[in-house]
Structures are given as C-alpha cells and as structure tokens.
Amino acid sequence: MGRDVVIRAEGLGKNFIIGHQAERESYVALRDVIARNARNLWRTTTDVLKGRPSIEGDELEEFWALRDVSFEVERGEVVGVIGRNGAGKSTLLKVLSRITEPTEGRVEIRGRVASLLEVGTGFHPELTGRENIYLNGAVLGMTHGEIRRKFDEIIAFAEVERFLDTPVKRYSSGMYVRLAFAVAAHLEPEILIVDEVLAVGDAEFQKKCLGKMGEVAGEGRTVVFVSHNMGSVAQLCASAILLVKGRVDYVGSSTEVISRYTASGRRSPDAEGSNALYVRDSSHKVREGAILRATMLDRAGRPVSFVESDAPVTFRVTAVSVLDDAPLTIFIVLRDQLGRTLAKFESDPRRHPLAFEAGQASLECRIDNLPLLAGEYRFGVALAQSRSHIIDYQEDVATFSVLAAASDPRVAMSPWAEGSLAIRHDWVTPERGDLARPAAE
Amino acid sequence: MTTTTASDDRSSGAADARTRAAERVLVLEAGWAERHYWLDLWAYRELFAILAWRDLAVRYKQTVIGAAWAIIRPFLTMLIFTVIFGRLAKMPTEGHTPYPLLVFAGMLPWFLFSTILSDASASLVGNANLIGKVYFPRLIVPAATIAVALVDFAITFALMLLMMAYFHFMPDWRILFLPFFVLLAVLASLGPSLLMTALNVKYRDFRYVIPFVLQFGLYVSPVGFASKAVPEQWRLLYNLNPAVGVIDGFRWCLLGGQAHLYMPGFLASLGVVAIMLWVGVAYFRKTERTFADLL
Numbered sequence: 001m002g003r004d005v006v007i008r009a010e011g012l013g014k015n016f017i018i019g020h021q022a023e024r025e026s027y028v029a030l031r032d033v034i035a036r037n038a039r040n041l042w043r044t045t046t047d048v049l050k051g052r053p054s055i056e057g058d059e060l061e062e063f064w065a066l067r068d069v070s071f072e073v074e075r076g077e078v079v080g081v082i083g084r085n086g087a088g089k090s091t092l093l094k095v096l097s098r099i100t101e102p103t104e105g106r107v108e109i110r111g112r113v114a115s116l117l118e119v120g121t122g123f124h125p126e127l128t129g130r131e132n133i134y135l136n137g138a139v140l141g142m143t144h145g146e147i148r149r150k151f152d153e154i155i156a157f158a159e160v161e162r163f164l165d166t167p168v169k170r171y172s173s174g175m176y177v178r179l180a181f182a183v184a185a186h187l188e189p190e191i192l193i194v195d196e197v198l199a200v201g202d203a204e205f206q207k208k209c210l211g212k213m214g215e216v217a218g219e220g221r222t223v224v225f226v227s228h229n230m231g232s233v234a235q236l237c238a239s240a241i242l243l244v245k246g247r248v249d250y251v252g253s254s255t256e257v258i259s260r261y262t263a264s265g266r267r268s269p270d271a272e273g274s275n276a277l278y279v280r281d282s283s284h285k286v287r288e289g290a291i292l293r294a295t296m297l298d299r300a301g302r303p304v305s306f307v308e309s310d311a312p313v314t315f316r317v318t319a320v321s322v323l324d325d326a327p328l329t330i331f332i333v334l335r336d337q338l339g340r341t342l343a344k345f346e347s348d349p350r351r352h353p354l355a356f357e358a359g360q361a362s363l364e365c366r367i368d369n370l371p372l373l374a375g376e377y378r379f380g381v382a383l384a385q386s387r388s389h390i391i392d393y394q395e396d397v398a399t400f401s402v403l404a405a406a407s408d409p410r411v412a413m414s415p416w417a418e419g420s421l422a423i424r425h426d427w428v429t430p431e432r433g434d435l436a437r438p439a440a441e
Numbered sequence: 442m443t444t445t446t447a448s449d450d451r452s453s454g455a456a457d458a459r460t461r462a463a464e465r466v467l468v469l470e471a472g473w474a475e476r477h478y479w480l481d482l483w484a485y486r487e488l489f490a491i492l493a494w495r496d497l498a499v500r501y502k503q504t505v506i507g508a509a510w511a512i513i514r515p516f517l518t519m520l521i522f523t524v525i526f527g528r529l530a531k532m533p534t535e536g537h538t539p540y541p542l543l544v545f546a547g548m549l550p551w552f553l554f555s556t557i558l559s560d561a562s563a564s565l566v567g568n569a570n571l572i573g574k575v576y577f578p579r580l581i582v583p584a585a586t587i588a589v590a591l592v593d594f595a596i597t598f599a600l601m602l603l604m605m606a607y608f609h610f611m612p613d614w615r616i617l618f619l620p621f622f623v624l625l626a627v628l629a630s631l632g633p634s635l636l637m638t639a640l641n642v643k644y645r646d647f648r649y650v651i652p653f654v655l656q657f658g659l660y661v662s663p664v665g666f667a668s669k670a671v672p673e674q675w676r677l678l679y680n681l682n683p684a685v686g687v688i689d690g691f692r693w694c695l696l697g698g699q700a701h702l703y704m705p706g707f708l709a710s711l712g713v714v715a716i717m718l719w720v721g722v723a724y725f726r727k728t729e730r731t732f733a734d735l736l
Binding site for chain 1: 466467468469470471487488491495498499502570571572573574575576577730731733734
C-alpha cells in the first residue's frame with residue numbers, strides 16, 4: 001500500500017489531424033479543380049453535420065502530440081516536466097487540467113486540482129481590481145467565501161490597496177501582474193499544475209513566484225511544473241519527466257533528467273552550432289568585423305546551455321575581421337535578469353592577440369568557478385578596436401541557466417536565496433575565548 | 442452548501458487516511474466528461490453566476506446611457522411599427538387593444554430572443570482566452586449571457602407597464618403565466634444559440650448569419666402585426682417559426698383576453714422549440730471537447 005499516488009497517467013495519447021496541401025500538378029485542368037473543390041465541399045459539409053472539426057488541405061495526417069504517456073506522481077511530490085518545444089509539454093498540461101480530453105488512455109487524479117496556465121486568466125480590463133479578484137478567483141476554482149476570507153491577504157500581497165476600485169485597464173503592467181499573481185498565489189489546491197507562468201514578469205516577480213511555489217511544495221502539496229528554465233526546475237523539483245516527441249523519454253531525479261535533456265542536444269552533428277549561445281545570422285553583411293559565434297563550455301569542454309553554481313566554465317568567442325593586424329579586444333558582459341551588470345571580462349590585445357586564420361580567430365575566457373546563484377543570466381559579447389571604437393556589440397544576446405550546485409554545501413542553495421552571487425562560505429561556531437575578547441576591550 | 446464542502450475538501454489535504462478515502466477521484470479519459478455532464482454543470486454553478494455578473498457589470502460600464510438602451514431600442518422600433526403596420530398598412534389589432542400595445546407585447550419576447558441569440562452566439566469566441574486556459578463546462582459561457590438579456594427584458598417590461606398605464610389598459614389573471622412564456626422565449630433562443638456558437642468556433646463565417654437571421658426574423662415573425670393576419674390555412678405552417686408561438690403566448694397573457702391563443706399552432710411552435718433545443722445541446726456537447734483545440 002505504502003505509496004500514495006495522487007496522479008496516475010496510463011497510456012495517455014492525444015492526436016490532432018493536420019492537413020497538407022497536395023503538390024500541384026504542373027498544369028491544372030479546370031475539370032480537376034472542380035472535382036477537387038466538390039470533394040472538399042462534400043467533406044466540409046459532412047464534417048459540419050457530424051460535428052467534427054473540418055481540416056484544410058487535400059491530404060490528412062494524424063499527428064500525435066502525446067503518445068503512450070504513463071507516469072505516477074505521489075502526494076507531496078514536486079515534479080518538473082521538461083522537453084523541447086513541441087515535445088508535448090503543453091498538451092500534457094492541458095490534458096491534466098481538463099482543458100482538452102485525451103484521445104486514448106486515462107488519468108486518475110485524487111484531490112482538488114487547480115491549474116495555472118497563465119496568471120490573470122479572465123481578467124477584464126473594464127472591471128476594477130476588486131471585481132477582478134472575485135472573477136479571477138472563481139475562474140481558478142475558488143469559492144466566493146474562500147475569496148472573501150483571503151481578500152485582505154491578496155491585496156496586501158499585490159500591494160494595490162489604493163487602486164482597488166480603479167479599472168485594471170488603468171493599472172501599470174507591473175501592478176496588473178502583481179494582482180494577477182496574488183490571486184493565483186492564494187489558491188489552496190491539493191494538486192497544483194503550473195505552466196511557464198514564470199516567463200512573464202521581471203526577475204523579482206519570478207523570485208516571488210518561485211518562493212511561493214517553494215512554500216506550496218513545503219506544505220506537502222503536489223505540484224506539476226512545466227518549464228524551460230532548468231534552473232528553476234532543478235531548484236524546485238525533486239523529480240522530473242523528460243518528454244521527447246510526445247513520449248516519456250525518462251523519469252528520474254531532476255538533476256538526472258536535466259543532464260539527460262541537455263545531453264540529448266549534444267548528440268546532434270552540429271553540436272557546437274546548435275548549443276551555441278550566439279551564432280551570427282550569415283545573411284548580415286560584415287563590414288569591419290563581427291562576432292561569429294559564442295559558446296559556453298563545461299569543464300569537459302562540451303558546449304552547454306547551463307552550468308552548475310561555482311563550477312568551472314569557459315566562454316569561447318569566434319570573431320571575424322578585416323582589420324586583422326589592428327589590436328582587437330573581446331568583451332563579455334554578464335548581467336542578471338534585471339539587466340544589472342554582474343561582470344565584464346575584457347581581453348588585453350597585447351597579451352592575448354586574436355590570431356586570425358582564414359579571417360577567423362577564437363579566444364576563450366576561462367573562469368575557474370562561476371560564482372553565480374541558480375537562476376537565469378544574460379550574456380553579451382562585443383568586438384572592439386578601442387573603448388571608443390566598438391566594431392560589433394551583441395548586447396544580451398543569450399540567456400543561460402545556472403543550476404544549484406548539488407555537491408557543494410558551501411554554496412548557498414536555499415530556494416529563498418537572494419542576490420546573484422554564490423560565494424563559498426562556511427558557518428562556524430566561535431570558541432568561547434573568541435567570544436569573550438571583544439567584550440573585554 | 443458549496444463553501445462548506447469545498448473547505449472540507451481542502452482541510453483534508455493534510456489530514457488523515459479516513460478523509461483521504463472519501464476524496465474526490467477525477468478520471469480523465471476519452472468520453473468521461475460526457476457521462477458526468479449534468480453533474481459537472483451543477484458543480485460549476487458558482488462560476489456561472491460570476492460570469493453572468495461579469496457580463497452585466499461590463500455591459501453597463503462601457504455604455505454612456507447604460508440601461509437606457511434597453512428602453513430606446515424597443516421604444517423606437519415600436520413607434521415605427523405602429524406607424525407602418527397600424528397607420529399605413531392598417532393591419533388589424535387584437536380585439537380593441539391599442540396598436541402600440543399590440544406591437545410592444547410582441548417586441549418584448551422578440552428582443553429577449555434576439556439579444557440572447559446574438560450575445561450567446563458570439564460568447565465562445567469572445568471568451569476564447571478563458572476556454573484555452575481553464576476547465577469548466579463550456580455550456581456555462583453561452584448560458585451566462587442569458588442573464589444580461591433578462592435584465593434588459595425586465596427594463597423593457599417596466600416600460601410596457603408604463604404604456605399600459607398610459608392607455609388605461611388592465612391586464613387580467615393571464616399575466617400570471619408570463620414567467621412560463623419568458624422561459625419559453627429563453628429556451629427557444631437557446632437551441633439555435635448553442636448551435637451557432639459551437640459552429641462559430643470553427644467556422645467564423647457563421648457570425649454573419651445571426652444578424653441576417655435577426656433582421657429577417659423581425660419581419661417574418663408577427664412582431665409588428667397580429668398573427669391572425671396570416672390566412673387560416675397557412676397558420677400551422679407559419680407556427681413552425683418558434684418565435685410565432687412565443688409572441689402569441691406573450692400577447693395572450695399580456696393583452697387581457699383580447700388575443701386568442703391558436704392552440705394547434707402554439708403546440709407546433711413548442712415542438713419546434715423542443716427539437717431545436719435538443720439539436721443545439723446535442724451539437725454543442727458533441728463539439729465542446731474540441732473547443733480548446735480550435736480557439
């Protein structure tokens with residue numbers, strides 16, 4: 001009996017029919033056109049009558065957004081669902097939150113479910129903040145009494161007391177999001193299904209979301225969490241499910257699943273290209289010079305899109321220039337999600353000249369241990385001849401994730417950590433003599 | 442009732458195995474929603490109330506003269522119809538009812554009917570953002586639009602009472618049957634509305650059908666004239682238009698015995714209303730699962 005499963009999915013599948021336009025013959029006979037149109041008209045009519053969605057196109061193809069998906073989630077577990085775009089994450093979430101029905105298979109869910117695929121669902125711009133709290137709460141499944149009980153808490157969380165009776169169309173976007181999230185944060189379901197809601201809002205807001213979700217998980221609630229942000233999956237979820245092309249590829253601990261996910265990207269032949277932080281669009285013309293490519297490498301020299309907190313990392317930058325005998329410098333700028341600069345690395349052309357071969361040159365910036373907390377960071381890179389002569393500046397061109405260091409407890413890992421820096425530290429209880437000394441002075 | 446069960450549900454989250462056994466189990470599989478349809482609809486009645494309230498609040502917030510629309514529109518139409526049908530065409534009235542009252546008694550159900558038809562038909566597409574993001578029985582959305590139409594109806598009805606006072610016209614006991622005919626008007630419009638709103642999800646051209654049908658229907662239905670103007674041998678056929686039965690019913694109960702209810706025709710209208718309601722609900726239920734995929 002031991003295991004207490006609250007979500008059990010068995011052989012879940014969802015298919016869509018998509019239409020293709022058949023290749024057009026080289027010459028088109030009017031007779032064919034009429035025949036085809038008549039056929040399509042007939043099909044459309046029967047579809048309408050039978051209540052089936054009609055499909056455009058001449059050839060129909062089944063497309064399985066999900067297939068044979070089985071998994072179990074236990075009470076109190078926080079599970080991440082990861083996968084590339086089109087892997088079926090959103091479809092799975094929509095099936096779990098009952099928005100669409102599975103084509104085959106079944107899911108059993110025990111307990112009160114709330115799904116949060118968006119913050120502020122149902123908000124009406126003409127209604128006031130107060131009215132929208134009731135509306136949004138009801139849409140998310142709260143009862144009227146429940147909303148009334150939590151009303152004061154919600155407005156305190158959102159910090160919009162003064163604008164409670166103002167239509168939300170007059171709110172700033174920040175206020176709007178705060179209010180929307182405040183309602184969502186006060187849902188108290190037993191099972192919470194969350195989509196990439198963290199993608200909206202600024203970094204502070206994301207932190208607040210993560211903190212709140214951490215609390216939810218701490219209260220023994222079950223959470224299913226879909227995200228592209230490996231940092232937050234690693235931070236929040238103990239286990240994860242990897243979806244590949246609509247099928248479950250792997251289920252395991254979140255660190256295992258994340259490394260498998262990123263490894264799957266590496267297997268492609270053009271590994272460096274596909275995993276690069278930045279690749280120059282070759283259709284743009286190069287004048288004096290340009291940054292061609294920037295890649296982040298892990299300790300084994302493999303291109304990656306995330307690193308662990310406090311781990312060694314290398315940024316490799318490849319540039320092209322016609323000014324190949326001029327002293328050229330490469331800058332790398334790391335910023336946090338609020339756009340605050342955290343570090344700027346600058347190569348010295350006298351010590352590290354760019355060695356051009358066939359017009360291209362690479363330079364690596366090696367960092368022994370990247371002292372950043374888990375989260376998302378922005379990467380920018382530039383090629384310059386001098387401080388006043390910047391040849392190519394790709395500001396904030398890429399985002400990379402830093403995951404919490406699983407191995408080193410000296411680097412802060414709390415989900416409530418604030419700031420950006422992961423500084424190695426220890427806490428020590430001082431000896432008695434040490435304590436006494438300052439008082440004696 | 443709802444609040445207590447809901448809070449019981451919630452507190453059991455951290456609770457013991459005894460309550461856990463009684464926990465609600467939700468099964469999601471193809472066709473499951475189908476079997477629990479009406480129960481599910483009942484469970485979401487609070488959301489229905491909130492959506493109806495939202496439609497009302499928004500309706501009167503965005504307009505300058507608000508509720509006055511519910512008076513101006515039928516009043517002007519009544520004036521025009523009285524002049525055209527009563528004065529120029531010299532159509533007969535029912536008994537010795539003043540012609541404006543005859544027209545207005547027909548206008549009441551017609552505007553109720555047409556408001557529901559046009560609002561409900563557009564409702565699913567108008568609430569696409571909700572449908573794609575949260576689950577609830579989709580029937581709630583078109584049904585909630587009825588509330589706005591009923592409030593408009595109440596305002597128009599108050600105008601009707603004022604007009605009766607002006608003409609010193611006294612309705613009799615038959616007016617007690619009014620709620621029944623209001624319900625009939627709602628049901629008569631709900632059937633085609635459900636069909637139209639479901640079709641509108643995939644085929645957006647159906648939204649052009651409704652204004653056309655309504656414009657057409659205003660002249661085809663006995664709004665500006667008494668239905669007894671239709672020759673006897675055609676009346677049964679004429680009653681296949683469900684609006685005819687509803688309008689006749691309204692006149693019967695409002696005009697204090699001046700108008701007679703043509704029973705075979707009224708029953709035919711009832712039959713058509715029932716068939717359309719069944720078709721509408723059936724089609725809606727059949728397609729509702731795919732709404733989220735299509736919107």
